[in-house]
Amino acid sequence: MNPALSKFMLKSTPKSILNPQPEMNTAIPLNTGATIPALGLGTWQSAPGEVKKAVVHAIESGYRHIDCAFCYQNEDEVGEALQDVISRGIVKREDLFITSKLWCTFHTRAEEGLQKSLDMLKTPYVDLYLMHWPVPMNPKGKSNVFRQDENKTNKSAGNHPLFPKHEDGSRDIDTSITHQDTWKNLEKLIQSHPDKVKAIGVANYSVKYMEKLLKIATIVPAVNQIENHPLCPQQEVVDFCKEKGIHITAYSPLGSTGSPLFKDEGVNEVAKKHSVGPAVVLLSYHRKSHPPNSSDPRY
Numbered sequence: 184m185n186p187a188l189s190k191f192m193l194k195s196t197p198k199s200i201l202n203p204q205p206e207m208n209t210a211i212p213l214n215t216g217a218t219i220p221a222l223g224l225g226t227w228q229s230a231p232g233e234v235k236k237a238v239v240h241a242i243e244s245g246y247r248h249i250d251c252a253f254c255y256q257n258e259d260e261v262g263e264a265l266q267d268v269i270s271r272g273i274v275k276r277e278d279l280f281i282t283s284k285l286w287c288t289f290h291t292r293a294e295e296g297l298q299k300s301l302d303m304l305k306t307p308y309v310d311l312y313l314m315h316w317p318v319p320m321n322p323k324g325k326s327n328v329f330r331q332d333e334n335k336t337n338k339s340a341g342n343h344p345l346f347p348k349h350e351d352g353s354r355d356i357d358t359s360i361t362h363q364d365t366w367k368n369l370e371k372l373i374q375s376h377p378d379k380v381k382a383i384g385v386a387n388y389s390v391k392y393m394e395k396l397l398k399i400a401t402i403v404p405a406v407n408q409i410e411n412h413p414l415c416p417q418q419e420v421v422d423f424c425k426e427k428g429i430h431i432t433a434y435s436p437l438g439s440t441g442s443p444l445f446k447d448e449g450v451n452e453v454a455k456k457h458s459v460g461p462a463v464v465l466l467s468y469h470r471k472s473h474p475p476n477s478s479d480p481r482y
């Protein structure tokens with residue numbers, strides 16, 4: 184890490200945020216009037232058979248914000264976990280903040296994408312529905328084929344339903360619509376189904392994309408979920424969204440799988456000084472909401 188940044192973190196990290204536990208459900212206001220809990224559990228790459236246990240454990244430990252997506256192909260198991268904790272009276276649905284995301288091959292089918300996620304999550308509504316990427320992709324893959332290796336496209340089964348490619352291996356982008364059209368589809372969705380979606384937002388938006396979106400938006404996105412950690416600060420889009428009242432959620436806040444940040448000298452120096460682990464320091468870097476990911480109950 185940049186030594187200046189490390190020095191800054193060491194000096195400026197207040198004691199109160201070095202222990203995120205009491206602050207994990209700090210309610211951060213969204214531009215919709217609702218709030219989002221500061222810390223969430225991410226579910227990407229959580230293996231089948233593990234994600235249910237992880238979500239149940241997280242909710243029993245106090246997490247109230249779960250970050251999901253159709254593309255993660257495990258929303259059915261997350262749904263089992265939600266059903267389990269709700270049926271045992273650990274939480275009520277309204278105590279939870281559930282995010283899901285519209286996948287790229289569903290940009291022309293927002294209502295269908297949402298309904299699939301709701302059915303799998305076994306919930307009547309999501310608190311936040313994000314456009315996962317501003318990239319519409321060919322929607323004509325065979326939609327009942329899941330958990331398929333994206334490199335092993337089965338030609339007889341049609342193009343891949345989640346990661347369609349052309350014959351030459353390039354991504355099969357749907358050029359008949361733009362991400363602004365998709366946003367319009369999401370606006371229609373929340374207007375016609377306010378009982379099923381409480382807020383809409385985007386993910387992976389740069390300033391350039393956000394400017395294009397805001398030109399046509401009648402609803403300003405509630406959230407932009409972007410990669411954000413000390414090696415990927417993306418300050419320009421963070422500042423832009425702050426100015427527009429768009430909440431930034433930091434994904435991969437620990438630096439994602441195999442993160443070099445756990446071995447970073449600066450992070451470890453701060454951690455040692457405060458007798459905490461490097462993950463606590465990395466989470467303290469944010470004053471936004473962030474869904475870290477772990478299937479290990481210790482975390």
Ligand SMILES: NC(=O)c1ccc[n+]([C@@H]2O[C@H](COP(=O)([O-])OP(=O)(O)OC[C@H]3O[C@@H](n4cnc5c(N)ncnc54)[C@H](OP(=O)(O)O)[C@@H]3O)[C@@H](O)[C@H]2O)c1
Pocket residue numbers: 224225226227228250251315386387408409433434435436437438439440441442445460462474475476477478479482
């Ligand atoms: N919107 C998007 O496009 C997008 C993209 C990426 C991610 N996300 C969201 O953000 C969530 C988190 O992102 P991420 O999974 O990429 O990265 P992350 O949370 O930054 O890092 C996860 C990795 O850190 C490890 N880890 C967790 N706690 C640890 C600890 N205390 N000490 C050491 N290692 C620890 C985990 O290993 P173990 O599991 O072995 O503990 C896992 O390998 C995702 O689950 C997803 O919900 C969104």
